[in-house]
Amino acid sequence: MVWVPTPYVLVEKMLDMAKVTPQDFVMDLGSGDGRNIIAAAKRGARGLGVEWNADMVALSRRTAQKEGVAERAQFVQGDMFTADISKATVLALFLLPDNLTRLAPKFLAMKPGSRIVANGFAVPGWEPDDTQKSGGDCGSWCTAHLYIVPANAAGAWRLPNGVLTLEQNFQMLSGSLTSGKNSMPIENGRLHGDEITFTVAGSRYTGRVRGDAMSGQVSGNGAGAWKASRVRS
Secondary structure (H helix, E strand, O other): OOOOOOOHHHHHHHHHHOOOOOOOEEEEEOOOOOHHHHHHHHOOOEEEEEEOOHHHHHHHHHHHHHOOOOOOEEEEEOOOOOOOOOOOOEEEEOOOHHHHHHHHHHHHOOOOOOEEEEEOOOOOOOOOOEEEEOOOOOOOOOEEEEEEOOOOOOEEEEEOOEEEEEEEEOOEEEEEEEEOOEEEEEEEEEEEOOEEEEEEOOEEEEEEEEOOEEEEEEEEOOOEEEEEEEOOO
């Protein structure tokens, strides 16, 4: 298999898009020569690269030592599909669509608000929260996609004025609010991390999803505070 590295200018663009800070824990699955993790470590973040090729792991460790970031940039030999990514706040990736599809369930299990930034290939079926191109010497790989991991809002929620049923495709929401015999579709439903927004019958709902509870404010018809609890079957 031919290894193709992410151009350095795109590495920096990806970290900019993910707004990496010293408070972040950055992971790269299939980390190659370690450049994503080493660049993040130079920004003060801690990072871990998971790479199947042991020779590349050794190279990454030598480079991190040479660059003076070995304490923050760690590398392990392992399978990216079984790697524990639960502590990562940022994933910086360069993976083929099939691999991204296979990893998507693990991505969705990350903490809401975690950022995933990918070189070139988008996650199939997901709409990026942002797409940007880098300048400079990037060759064929100049585009990066950013995804903000959404909360899980799918299912039925009980509101004082009815039952809200939501269907979720990554951060996009559809569904309806049923009150008595009336069923009203929701419009412009979207998640940004744990932040939720949607419109029903002229009322704009904004709020946050906290596990099995949601709450926030309504503007327009019936303005005021709102809250909902998940209906468990």
